Amino acid sequence: MTMEHGEDCCVKVAVHARPLIGDEKLQGCKDCVTVVPGKPQVQIGTHSFTFDHVYGSSGTPSTAMFDECVAPLVEGLFQGYNATVLAYGQTGSGKTYTMGTACKEGTHVGIIPRAMAALFDKIEKLKNQVDFQLRVSFIEILKEEVRDLLDPATVTAGKVENGNGHTGKLSVPGKPPVQIREGSNGVITLSGSTEVHVTTQKEMTTCLEQGSLSRATGSTNMNNQSSHAIFTITLEQMRKADPIMASDGMPIEEMNDDYLCAKLHLVDLAGSERAKRTGSDGLRFKEVFTSTEDFWPLATS
Numbered sequence: 001m002t003m004e005h006g007e008d009c010c011v012k013v014a015v016h017a018r019p020l021i022g023d024e025k026l027q028g029c030k031d032c033v034t035v036v037p038g039k040p041q042v043q044i045g046t047h048s049f050t051f052d053h054v055y056g057s058s059g060t061p062s063t064a065m066f067d068e069c070v071a072p073l074v075e076g077l078f079q080g081y082n083a084t085v086l087a088y089g090q091t092g093s094g095k096t097y098t099m100g101t102a103c104k105e106g107t108h109v110g111i112i113p114r115a116m117a118a119l120f121d122k123i124e125k126l127k128n129q130v131d132f133q134l135r136v137s138f139i140e141i142l143k144e145e146v147r148d149l150l151d152p153a154t155v156t157a158g159k160v161e162n163g164n165g166h167t168g169k170l171s172v173p174g175k176p177p178v179q180i181r182e183g184s185n186g187v188i189t190l191s192g193s194t195e196v197h198v199t200t201q202k203e204m205t206t207c208l209e210q211g212s213l214s215r216a217t218g219s220t221n222m223n224n225q226s227s228h229a230i231f232t233i234t235l236e237q238m239r240k241a242d243p244i245m246a247s248d249g250m251p252i253e254e255m256n257d258d259y260l261c262a263k264l265h266l267v268d269l270a271g272s273e274r275a276k277r278t279g280s281d282g283l284r285f286k287e288v289f290t291s292t293e294d295f296w297p298l299a300t301s
């Protein structure tokens, strides 16, 4: 998790330890990670590892994670600070669960839905003094390819049932792939990715749900290869300073318009063990690291 405040630049690392789930309990698996009481520390065998925060499995309750780690980043957006939240971990470790990337109404609420709620709460409070514009994009990076999960052609093409019983959406062929470009000013842009203007939390949630469905279909068709998913919220603000009024009620100063634009990237990374597995397989290794490089400029832009 990153946040830049003037000259300060910090990266914070939080661990979210998930409990054993159904199958693991049935197979008699045992927790191999112990949380050290009262410290942001975990122990694996005789080794101890200290982080900025440890949540879950008897560490700080998971519900505190959003308030301590992500809420300040959402606040920072309103001051024009970009931020990135990355979920990193082995396949099945709970990245998607923690991020809430595949959120469904009535299920567990992860970081992304909570960030949306906090964003719209703040907008509601400030809407009389500030004009807001919100856009979202949702992309997936697999090998060298960037897929646009909000591509309207995909979204309107309808639902299909694939051979594995998963429901997905038809992809319309012919659309050029999304390109990552660096401008002369060093700004990284995604050429050809869809940016959806949203005005309500419901519209933003719909984008997340539609994109997640596209992603799930993609991975089924691609032999379950893990991919990076990046949900980006762009917040533009036009502040309007209160004009100083003359006695006749006319403003005696020009209104000062103060424009701010900031992005929050919420990233659900591919399973981290893929890099290890590819250590014995040159081609896979190259694939994983190609997509990590593709992803990196986005995370820091």
Ligand SMILES: Nc1ncnc2c1ncn2[C@@H]1O[C@H](COP(=O)(O)OP(=O)(O)OP(=O)(O)O)[C@@H](O)[C@H]1O
Binding pocket: 017, 018, 019, 021, 056, 062, 089, 090, 091, 092, 093, 094, 095, 096, 097, 098, 226, 270, 271
């Ligand atoms: N904190 C948690 N509490 C309870 N169940 C959890 C928790 N975290 C994850 N799970 C469950 O563990 C399983 C795996 O989680 P999830 O799909 O989020 O893993 P992942 O790291 O995103 O995997 P992949 O890399 O394959 O996408 C899911 O069934 C999920 O519901």
